Amino acid sequence: MCKRLYFCIQIKKMKRITINDIANNLGITASTVSRALAGNTRVSIKTRGLVLAKAKEMGYQQNVLASSLRKGTSGTIGMIVPRINRHFFSNVISGVEEILNPTGYTLLIAQSGESFTKEQKAVDMLLANHVGGIIISLSVQTQSYEHIQRAIDRGIPLVQFDRINPDIDSAKVINDNFTGAYLATKHLIKSGYKEIGHFTGTLSLNAYAERYRGYAKAMSESGLKINERFVYADAITREAGYNAIVNVLKEDNKPDAIFCAGDYAALGVLDGLKEMAIKIPDEFGVVGFANEPFSELIHPTLTTVEQNAFEMGMRVAKAMIKNLEGKPGREQETISTRLIVRDSSWRGDSVK
Amino acid sequence: MCKRLYFCIQIKKMKRITINDIANNLGITASTVSRALAGNTRVSIKTRGLVLAKAKEMGYQQNVLASSLRKGTSGTIGMIVPRINRHFFSNVISGVEEILNPTGYTLLIAQSGESFTKEQKAVDMLLANHVGGIIISLSVQTQSYEHIQRAIDRGIPLVQFDRINPDIDSAKVINDNFTGAYLATKHLIKSGYKEIGHFTGTLSLNAYAERYRGYAKAMSESGLKINERFVYADAITREAGYNAIVNVLKEDNKPDAIFCAGDYAALGVLDGLKEMAIKIPDEFGVVGFANEPFSELIHPTLTTVEQNAFEMGMRVAKAMIKNLEGKPGREQETISTRLIVRDSSWRGDSVK
DNA sequence: GTATTTTGTGCAAACGTTTGTATTTTTGTA
DNA sequence: TACAAAAATACAAACGTTTGCACAAAATAC
Known part of the structure; x- marks a missing residue:
């Protein structure tokens, strides 16, 4: 050499x-x-x-390597997120670090990029690196769970967050998607909209399923019927939101408001409405989900549901630490969500 | 037990x-x-x-641990960024992973949170974890560099990106801040603005210094004089941008355009201008830097300079791999930037 | 046919810790 | 002063690899 x-x-x-x-x-x-x-x-x-x-x-x-080798367990926690450049996930990461760093654990972050294969590889990479625990939010593609089971079989603690599989025996931290969606829909109803549609993501993910459930609950509670033609389960991007609204407004029977399960879809809806010169919120109401940074910057400002990502991260980390310390801790925790009313949906008390 | x-x-x-x-x-x-x-x-x-x-x-x-211990070098690369939830940095990270992952290296990410102490701790954490190399973008606070030297003394490869210290002997990858700023300022001039101010960050960071240099070059080249009272070197947040514009417009002698070294500051400037009912771009021109996702969503849409974060990440990773393979590679690479003209600055050819 | 090279394996030490057990030193008690 | 108990330290093995060196078997050369 x-x-x-x-x-x-x-x-x-x-x-x-x-x-x-x-x-x-x-x-x-x-x-x-x-x-x-x-x-x-x-x-x-x-x-x-x-x-x-x-x-x-x-x-x-x-020498952490030598120590981990001898002790058989490392002070590294692996974390798998779909995308690191999503506001929500990067803030969850920050929350996790907030709690984890002071305890001496270090965080190894991997992205699945919403791809099942990459998610599998990420798990194997983390296992090869002898992480002491794994924190994961599932990709939209994920339908089978052997890779997760592989980790559990190794005996290493697992914490699922946000996009979870309820059937996997692990600690879980989720948003109160149900209540957030419920409040958002209730708000639209209160604002006088009657034909409320829903654009969301795949219902096989609990997060989206719960949002649908909240939406449905609010509707039925107010005696409103859901028109399934106003419900799209594959509309979470801006483009998909745009296409969906253009599509749905072609019909004779039109909605007068859409509750979107994501801000990007809501953005696309706004694009479409503006293009068709439909007045917001006078003629049409829009509510998003996630409180992306842009939601208060666009015109009109977007009513949305805030998820407390940082708080969620901290809870996730605490759950992980609990597991690492040998306490069982398979509970499911729920982080509250909050409706932020802005210009895209509120017609004032007048209409009420 | x-x-x-x-x-x-x-x-x-x-x-x-x-x-x-x-x-x-x-x-x-x-x-x-x-x-x-x-x-x-x-x-x-x-x-x-x-x-x-x-x-x-x-x-x-x-067992990666055992292997690394024996080999004395691990396949883990440490990466320190100011904040993971900044669009630019999270995209650089993705770019790095794009190249690094297929080679079997894994990435350990740490945030400095723009704090010098945290940056020091992060370096020590990475060293303790026996990373094979360190990728870093300095925090705004960083003025002393022993921690970096500590890493270099250990003989582990270092790659600096974006916020670099030119005096440290390492590979470097930076944006073409000079040209970006130059083009942005030129564009404002071409658009007919004469009294162009500049809001930026601390000039001790090369990125901001270069942007200032580009701005100055464009000004002098067009025979325009820089009014130092229109230059603020501590205005990179939305709030600071707002305060700066409010402040600067109080004077008798007013600018008619601002080139901001960051989109958030530009956002604050727009806030202030809207509040004062100043018409954009008719009466006042604004250009930002970074092409944050919101910049094309706000009203008016913001002219800005795009940095190719993903590309930068890939180059950073390649430079790191080169170093890891024992080739010296202390070059400085420059990633091109691109001006994106939008509504906040373009008055059309008429004015020209 | 022997001498030499090539090729394929095995042996054992090393990487820097941790930890059960053994050993020494200190302390307390009779 | 002797003797046990307690406290402090030493010894050595282990964690799972990698790698220089030794060695044997096969292949080549003369």
């Missing part, structure tokens, strides 16, 4: 300080140093102080 | 398959298995096939 010594000398990596170095320096043995650093009471308080001081002096840094 | 055996049985982790298991099973030795799995030609093609088949059959997964 290194043909000539004098080349190596300058390139050579600075040798890391190990516990053996400290031990030799202090004239004690490595095991004592190890225990001292761990704060084990079996080593005298005097030696502990000595070791700590010397470690600092020599610039010792634990 | 486990007081009662029959409790352990069900909780017990499934034992991992090691190369020793494969070796025993095949009646050969672990070193041969190791070599076979690595595709070493010193083991016969026959044995290699046997080992590979058996490994697959037994569901072998390499």
